[in-house]
Amino acid sequence: MGAASTPVSSATSASWRLVARATIADEARALSALAEQLNDRQMGEIVDAIVGRCDQIIVSGIGKSGVIAQKIAATLTSTGTPASFLHPVEALHGDLGVVTQRCALLALSRSGNTEEFVRFVAHFRRLGGPVIGVTQGRESRLAELSDWTIALPDLPEAGPLGLAPTTSCIMQLAAGDALAMALLARRGFTAEDFATYHPEGPLGRRLLLRAADLMHGGEEMPLVGAGASWSELLLEMTKKKLGMALITQADGTLMGTFTDGDLRRLLERVDNPKLLSASEAHAKSRRSPDAPAVPISTVEPSKPAVDCLRLMRDMQITALVVCEADRRPRGILRLIDLVRAGIG
Numbered sequence: 480m481g482a483a484s485t486p487v488s489s490a491t492s493a494s495w496r497l498v499a500r501a502t503i504a505d506e507a508r509a510l511s512a513l514a515e516q517l518n519d520r521q522m523g524e525i526v527d528a529i530v531g532r533c534d535q536i537i538v539s540g541i542g543k544s545g546v547i548a549q550k551i552a553a554t555l556t557s558t559g560t561p562a563s564f565l566h567p568v569e570a571l572h573g574d575l576g577v578v579t580q581r582c583a584l585l586a587l588s589r590s591g592n593t594e595e596f597v598r599f600v601a602h603f604r605r606l607g608g609p610v611i612g613v614t615q616g617r618e619s620r621l622a623e624l625s626d627w628t629i630a631l632p633d634l635p636e637a638g639p640l641g642l643a644p645t646t647s648c649i650m651q652l653a654a655g656d657a658l659a660m661a662l663l664a665r666r667g668f669t670a671e672d673f674a675t676y677h678p679e680g681p682l683g684r685r686l687l688l689r690a691a692d693l694m695h696g697g698e699e700m701p702l703v704g705a706g707a708s709w710s711e712l713l714l715e716m717t718k719k720k721l722g723m724a725l726i727t728q729a730d731g732t733l734m735g736t737f738t739d740g741d742l743r744r745l746l747e748r749v750d751n752p753k754l755l756s757a758s759e760a761h762a763k764s765r766r767s768p769d770a771p772a773v774p775i776s777t778v779e780p781s782k783p784a785v786d787c788l789r790l791m792r793d794m795q796i797t798a799l800v801v802c803e804a805d806r807r808p809r810g811i812l813r814l815i816d817l818v819r820a821g822i823g
Contacts, residue, residue: 591619
């Protein structure tokens, strides 16, 4: 049998909750202090130098700062600024080969005096471009080697012992995010640009997918000519399993659609529909035979999928016919296709 767990007193439990709340409060105060002392002129110089002189940002740190550096590199890359993480020790043993004068270095270190990290920064200066240090050590060796130093407030780590990297990591991450967002704004990076780098994310799908990407075309498209027989019309609808068929004129242009609802109405109105052609079945199955013909809801293949969804909702329909400008059908786009793709 396993050892019995030690009962936790309500007083001890309360102290844990207080520690958790105090940790968040301490980190929040550190972020406020960082925002207040951030040098706008310096940040402007950094952004201009990166945009004007650099093709890539190398982000580096050691230990927990290295973990934060990896996250910052990912944020930069996904928001229009090419970046990569470089481990300082690996760099000293061959990986410095990726560094060129068109590379900037964003160097993260709480103290700014870690020996192997300082050696790496010194070698980077020999091969690369500008160095931006992020550190609490204003008089540190990292600050001396940096072209610009984003000085973090000299505050203790949050938590009862003040030892684990908490507050310092939060400030490093915030400084990296601030730089990434400043570069985003400087480059005029748009939501469409963001979608380009995140094609499988919700925003990417909403902005990049077109009707042609989701439609049922080619052999999947149920299609018959106006002169097709009733049995041919039913067979095409049944075989393609989309709940409808497209009927075309002799020249291949779209005449209309025939849906499951049309089929039910036709069977209520006509005793022997077997004698009808596809065009006759279409004419006799309209919702109101005496009313003017309802325009067919069509979109071009390049229509954004999100606009197709909006059109379906506005018109209270569940399918659109995808046609080129020549009115020749290219496919069928259904509401369920948009929902499955994450558009709805």
